[in-house]
Amino acid sequence: MHPRNLHQxxxxxxxxxxxxxxxxxxxxxxxYGNLTIDFSQNSAVVALNQALLKQFYHIDFWQLPKGYLCPPIPGxxxxxxxxxxxxxxKDGEIPTGKKIKVLDIGMGANCIYPIIGSQSYGWSFVGADIDxxxxxxxxxxxxxxxxxxxxxxxxxQKDKKSIFHNIIKPNDKFALTLCNPPFHASMQQASAGNARKVKNLNKGKAAQKVGLNFAGKENELCCEGGEIAFLKQMVNESVDFAxxxxxxxxxxxxxxxxxxLKKRLTQIGAKQVEVIKMTQGQKISRFIAWRF
Structure with missing residues (x-):
C-alpha cells in the first residue's frame, strides 16, 4: 500500500x-486463530466500513441503501x-486545503473519495452522479x-450520455478529476466476476449462493461497451475542459x-500521461492520469 495509507x-x-x-x-x-469477518457477506463489509470510517476519518453517520456499492476503503x-x-x-510538496478542488465522477451513494480526500488533505470536492x-x-x-x-x-448528471459536460460549469477550475468507472458491459459479467471473488474468499470451498459482496447497482457496475468505452468517452470529452x-x-x-487509452490521448494532444500502479496485498490495480 501507499506509505501514507492509514490502513496498513x-x-x-x-x-x-x-x-x-x-x-x-x-x-x-x-x-488460524485470527479475528476476521466473512468478506463475502455484504452486511459484514458495510459494518467494517462504518468502523473504519469512524476510526480513521471521524465519520459518525454512514449508511447505504440496499444494493448500492460498498467499496473496500484501503484501495x-x-x-x-x-x-x-x-x-x-511540480514542486515536491502536496498542496492541501480547500483551494484544491477535485471532481469525483460517479461518486456513488458511498461518497468515499470525497470523505477520504477531504479528511486526509483538506481538499474540497464536487461529487457527480447520474443516480x-x-x-x-x-x-x-x-x-x-x-x-x-x-x-x-x-x-x-441529468444527461446520462455525458461525463464532464453539464457537470463542469464555465467558471469551474479543478486541480483533479477522479473516477472509479463502471467495469462491466453487463450485470452478467459483474455477477460472474463476483462469483470468482467469492470463490477466492472461500479458499476454493463450495461457495454459498450470495449477492455481490460489495454490492453495486447496474449504473455503478456496468455501461454499454464496458470500461474501455466509458474511458474513451472520458478521454474524448476531457479535451473540451483542458x-x-x-x-x-x-x-x-x-x-x-x-x-x-494512451494511444488516444496522444492523438488528442495530451502533454503528459502517467500510469500509476497500486498494490494491496496480492492485488495490483492502477490509475491513468493525463493533462494538456
Missing amino acids: GSYDFNVLCKTLPTLAAFVFENQ RADYIHGLADLLAM STSIKVAGSIVKFNKNLSSFIKLRL TQVGWFSSLVSKSENIAP
Missing part, C-alpha cells in the same frame, strides 16, 4: 469493535494518496457529518485497456 497491515478488529460495537456481531476467529485511499503525489510533482438516489444518500452523509459539510458539494482541469484521472481495472 491487518485490520485490528479489537480496536474496530471498540470504535463501533455493532461490528462485533460479524467478527469471528478463523482457523480507495491508495488512489487518493497517489493523486496527492501527482499534484506534488438521484446516490446524490440524495451522499447528501445525507455530508449533512450529518459536520466535518464534511463545508468540503463537499453534489451535482446530479483549460479548466489540471489532471484528469481514472482507475483502470483491465491492464489491456491502458495501451488504447
